Structures are given as structure tokens and as C-alpha cells.
Amino acid sequence: MQILKYILKRILQAIPLLIIVSLISFFIIRLSPVDPLAELRLNPSVSQETLQKETQRLGLDKPIIVQYGKWAKSFIKGDLGVTSNGEQVSTKLKERIPNTLLLTTIVILLTWLVGIPLGVIAALHWKTPLDRLMTVLTSIGMAIPSFFFAVLLLIFAVKTGWFPVGGLTSSDFLEKSLWGQIWDITHHLILPVTVLFTISLAGLQRQMRGNLLDVLDSDYVKFARAKGLSEFTVIYKHALRNAINPMITLLGFEFAGLLSGAALTEYVFQYPGLGRLILEAVMRSDINLVMASLMMGAIMLILGNLIADILLIITDPRIRRSNV
Numbered sequence: 001m002q003i004l005k006y007i008l009k010r011i012l013q014a015i016p017l018l019i020i021v022s023l024i025s026f027f028i029i030r031l032s033p034v035d036p037l038a039e040l041r042l043n044p045s046v047s048q049e050t051l052q053k054e055t056q057r058l059g060l061d062k063p064i065i066v067q068y069g070k071w072a073k074s075f076i077k078g079d080l081g082v083t084s085n086g087e088q089v090s091t092k093l094k095e096r097i098p099n100t101l102l103l104t105t106i107v108i109l110l111t112w113l114v115g116i117p118l119g120v121i122a123a124l125h126w127k128t129p130l131d132r133l134m135t136v137l138t139s140i141g142m143a144i145p146s147f148f149f150a151v152l153l154l155i156f157a158v159k160t161g162w163f164p165v166g167g168l169t170s171s172d173f174l175e176k177s178l179w180g181q182i183w184d185i186t187h188h189l190i191l192p193v194t195v196l197f198t199i200s201l202a203g204l205q206r207q208m209r210g211n212l213l214d215v216l217d218s219d220y221v222k223f224a225r226a227k228g229l230s231e232f233t234v235i236y237k238h239a240l241r242n243a244i245n246p247m248i249t250l251l252g253f254e255f256a257g258l259l260s261g262a263a264l265t266e267y268v269f270q271y272p273g274l275g276r277l278i279l280e281a282v283m284r285s286d287i288n289l290v291m292a293s294l295m296m297g298a299i300m301l302i303l304g305n306l307i308a309d310i311l312l313i314i315t316d317p318r319i320r321r322s323n324v
Helices: 002-030 039-040 048-058 065-076 089-125 127-145 147-159 179-214 219-226 230-242 245-269 274-285 285-316 317-323
Strands: none
Touching: 002 065, 002 285, 048 274, 089 127, 089 179, 089 245, 089 274, 089 285, 127 179, 127 317, 147 245, 147 285, 179 230, 179 245, 219 230, 230 245, 245 274, 245 285, 274 285
16 A cells, blocks of 8 residues: 555656656747648648648647647647548557567566676676676677667678568568467567667676675675675675665666667667657657657656666665655
């Protein structure tokens, strides 16, 4: 019950953040001299009735602050408008958000399953050739731009034909069996997951290594060793438990960081995700799609931070006593 109260409090605290994000995004987009409905007007499949409805919904003939109020009211009601292609924005988001969640969830799970153990191994072998080798490899991983790495892997896929070069599924996806569909999606995910995993792994491993080295040098760890506790107990019961707490805090930022970092990767591999959708909407000045996508991104950031806070409450009694 106490944790539920804490979750409710954090959700209420997130409302001002969402308002600020929407204000900044809306005013930056609307201050552009480009007509937000320009492409919609040029689309012959869009009726005049739809154009008139969008003009009234956005209040384009009114002051910009009134336009924001109209947009916010429509957003709260769930009326997200139409894209420049005449499609419903809500439909596009329902198509793309699950794909982005699938990609980011896989990347985060793989990064943590591999990065945390590698960070522990590097810290326990501090200043050995193994630690130096891992430091060099992680430095290379942090230095490689995700876009450049994605292009290299795309060229590799084209040259070898070992991997699909775009999309999430094949053209004959619906004709495959259940296991065939699972393998088809997995096959398409290998390259974008590899790009994002490599970039994320480097930072997480370095952070875990630094945290554990700091904890191993603390007084309570030295005291535990002086008491005669086994090295396994000292490291995995005492040191690791305290070193991993700051990593949980980074989880929420990693979730949002993957969303922004995935935009270029999704664009290169033509992956049907939210990041690519935002990028394409910005290039078309599609105000409805841009605003809705940015708000979904902000909600994902808040959700990631909320998950990290809940995990911290569960793992650290000190935080539970002070915040709940």
C-alpha cells in the first residue's frame, strides 16, 4: 500500500514535466514559418472536410497560446488528429510503440545480463591484462557513433546476404508457422540490437567497474574481510549489493536514451519504431505526429524512471524508510 502511494506521488510529480515538454515542443514547432498542414493540403486523398476539422482542432487562425490550449485539450481527450498522409496519429503510434518497446527491452536485458558480470570481472581483475583489454574494448565501443556502426553492419548485410536489410518482418511473414514467425522477427532484430547493444554495453560495463572498485575500497568491506568472511561473501553479498544501486538509477535514463539513440539506427535499418517515426515526422513538419510522438517519448522516460525508483525501493531498505 505504501509503495502504491509512492507510485501515485511520482505520477503526480510527472504531470508538470509533461506540460513543460509539451510547451517547449509545441512552441518550437509552431514558431516555424512552415504551415503545419502544408503536406496535408497537397495530399489529394485528404478531403476538405478533414482539412477544415484539423484547422479548427488546432486553431490555426488563433493566437499561438490558444492553439496550444486546443491541442492540449484534444490530446487529453485522446484526439491526436491525422498525419500528413491522412492517417490517424493514434493508429500510427499503436503500430510503432510495441516495436520500439520490443527493441529497447531486448537491448536493456542483454546489456544488463552481459554488462554487469563484465564490470564485476574487470573490477576483480583491476590493473591486470584482462582489465586493460576490456577497458580498450569498451573505449572503442563508446567511441563508435551508432549511425556509422549501423551503416557498416548494413553494408555487411548487403554484401553477405546473411541478414535482412530492413523492416521487422519478411513479406511472407503471415504464411509462416509460429516458430517461423518468431525466427523471422529475431532475424530482423539481430542487426539493430547489435548496434544498440554494443553502444550501451560499453558505458554500463565501465560504470559497473567503477562503482565496484569504489565499494571494494570502502571501510565496511575492509572490516568484513578483517572479520574473516569469505571473499565470495564479501564481494557478492556486501560489495555488489551496494555497487549495483547506482546502476538501477541509470535504468530510467538508459530507457529514454535508447529511444533517442535508436532513431538513427531505426532509420538506417528501416525499422518500424517510434524513433524513426519521430525523425520522419520532423522532416515533414507533421505537427500532430511530432507532438504525439514526443509526448510518448516523455512518457516512456517517466515510466523508465518510475520503474528504476520502484526497484531501488525494493532493493535498498534505506530508501524505503526515507521515501515511503
